Structures are given as structure tokens and as C-alpha cells.
Amino acid sequence: QAQLVESGGGVVQPGRSLRLSCADSGFTFSSYAMHWVRQAPGKGLEWVALTSFDGGQTYYADSVKGRFTISRDNSKNTLYLQMRSLKAEDTAVYYCARDQGLPTTAALDYWGPGTLVTVSS
């Protein structure tokens, strides 16, 4: 059974940086693309970023492009999200999720419990 656990959330001032981690176990991490998805308080889900299985390809939502960087360390079974120039509107629970891998869908079949990032002065 796949398990994903995020960490690194907290309170950060606007303009500062923060790095989130997602430790993964129970599956062959290096075989799967991985995502970050966020949810602002009381709002819906927003896709943030995607990395291919080997980290060679990355994609971002327009709202975070140029400020956030998704990466992975397959030797450590860990996914990362480096967030820079944080804004109040980046306040959200951040989830990491596994891509199911089917080319005809966007299914995310396992999710972590999430970590809360609050951007506030």
C-alpha cells in the first residue's frame, strides 16, 4: 500500500521561501510521475506541479510558474516543492499525489494527508 507523507509546512512571511517534502513508501517511487496539488482554506483543489518519473520533465500551473520548483530524489524516495517569493494567495494545504500513469486520464491514485502553508506577516 502506497504511503505519502508531506512535511515542511508552516507560517512564512510574504516574499520568503519554503521547501516542502513528501516521503513516499510502499511502491516503486522511481516508476511514477508525481504531483503537488493545493487547496486554499474553504476552496477547491488546484493542481500545482508535475514531475516525470525521472525528474526530466516538469510542468507548472501558471499561478506558480517561475516561483515554484518541483524536484525529486529517487534515491531517497522523496518529492520536493521549493516555493519562492511566496504570496498570501499561496496559503493552502499542499498535497503530494501519485500519478496513476494512464495516458488517457489525469488520475491521482494516492495522496498524502497534506501540509499547511500559511503566508502571513
Place this chain on the structure above:
Amino acid sequence: SSELTQDPAVSVALGQTVRITCRGDSLRSYYASWYQQKPGQAPILVLYDKNNRPSGIPDRFSGSISGNTASLTITGAQAEDEADYYCNSRDSSGYQRVFGGGTKLTVL
């Protein structure tokens, strides 16, 4: 990027059938996936691909597609089905992902 549109709220009487819809141009090229989210919890995948359920998801959940509209149908809704439901798909590029705004399902 593409958009997916969902009705904000839907209600259903206990034991009855309810359909939750998701509309978007990308659904002409890619299947929608559906997620259930209860308060304070992470989303759970309940349907994917044409009409497939992950292990452990009851068979009262089913999916369909017509043109640019995907539907999640719950046949015989239970109290525990009360939750927010989100659809997602790929955008027109095939790389970025997009979520619908979510539908709050109330079971009366």
C-alpha cells in the same frame, strides 16, 4: 489551459440516485477522474478512465461521458457519500492538469 465546470451543490434523498457533472473541452480528448473529499481529509480517487473504480470503492459509483461532459453517478446514495466531489483531467496540451471547482453533495 482548459477549464472544468461543475455545479457548486447537489442534493439527493437517502437511497436515491444522483448525477454529478463535469464539463470541459479537454474531456473530448481525455477521460475525467473523480475524487471524493470529506472535511479535514485528503481527496480519494473514486473513478478513473472510462468507468473504473479503485479497489475498495463501492460499485454504486459509476461514470459516463457524453461529448464534453463527464458524469459521476451514485446509485442508491448513502449517508457516508455526503462529501465534496471533484473532477480532473489533462488540459489541451496533455501535460498540465486541471480540477473542476467541486460539487458539494448533500444526502438528505
